[in-house]
Amino acid sequence: MALRHAVLAALLVGDGGDGGDSGGRGEYSGYQLAKAFDIGVANFWHALPQQLYAELAKLEQEGLVAGRQVIQETRPNKRLFRVTDAGLAELDAFAAASSKPSFIRDxxxxxxxxxxxxxxxxxxxxxxxxxxxxxxxxxxxxxxxxxxxxxxxxxxxxxxxxxxxxxxxxxxxxxxxxxxxxxxxxxxxxxxxxxxxxxxx
Incomplete structure (x- = not known):
């Protein structure tokens, strides 16, 4: 498993709350994604916020996520990201691949x-x-x-x-x-x- 898969999976359930059409898929800002990792995704994949931002940029360059700018009057503008069809195909291939047994290193x-x-x-x-x-x-x-x-x-x-x-x-x-x-x-x-x-x- 790579960080990209954890990011794509987290984005599928995001909700940017800006009313955009994401085709039934969620949206997250980088900040919201970091919070989501803290609460849920960190159970199975740990990543620092700067790693998440870097991974989002890579995924956008590869066309696996799409970002859009949201203009905010009283706060700095932000970008919201959602999974594209290519990102879903990547996740689908990942879900079909065999999983390695987990192990403890503590x-x-x-x-x-x-x-x-x-x-x-x-x-x-x-x-x-x-x-x-x-x-x-x-x-x-x-x-x-x-x-x-x-x-x-x-x-x-x-x-x-x-x-x-x-x-x-x-x-x-x-x-x-x-x-x-x-x-x-x-x-x-x-x-x-x-x-x-x-x-x-």
Whole structure:
């Protein structure tokens, strides 16, 4: 997977709110795209805002997205981007290609792996911080999912709601952060108990 695919997928659900005809496809400004990545897309693809702006420029040059200028009287003008037919074809080819299994590369796991031979005090603190960050993300995902559903309950939304793709990816993000929180809290408790037992010896 390349960053371009994540950008194209995010643009499909954007809504620039300027009333333009995007053929049923969403529009985002670069700023809105960066915010979308922060909330949803970052679950499966991390990118800095400057990387997103650079990728948008490349995609526009290649004809995979189209940009239009929006004149704003009280704020600086902005450009809104939408996926073109060529961009949809690129995404279609990407969706048809086989996916590689996911893997974890996490420095905190390396520290836990070495827990029998290092001072676990700092590791416990980092685990507790990880749990706290996960809890904040869980709360954010809950709000985002609720906003997507509107007045529908989850099962009804999954059956007939619009734009189910972003909802499903947010569900994955929610499950991941719930697992992060539970694992971090459990490991911190185990290491704290073993540390206390070692001091008492």
């Amino acid at each position: 420095d905190l796991l390396v520290k836990v792996q070495a827990a029998d031979s290092v001072d676990t005090g700092p590791v416990i603190e980092q685990l507790e911080e990880r749990a706290s960050v996960a809890e904040a993300k869980i709360q954010l995902f809950g709000k985002v999912l609720g906003k997507m559903r509107g007045e529908l309950d989850e099962e009804e939304f999954l059956r007939r709601g619009e734009r189910v793709g972003p909802y499903l990816t947010c569900l994955r993000g929610l499950a991941l952060e719930q697992e992060n929180r539970e694992w971090s809290m459990r490991v911190a408790a185990v290491l704290r108990e073993r540390r206390a037992a070692h001091v008492e010896r």
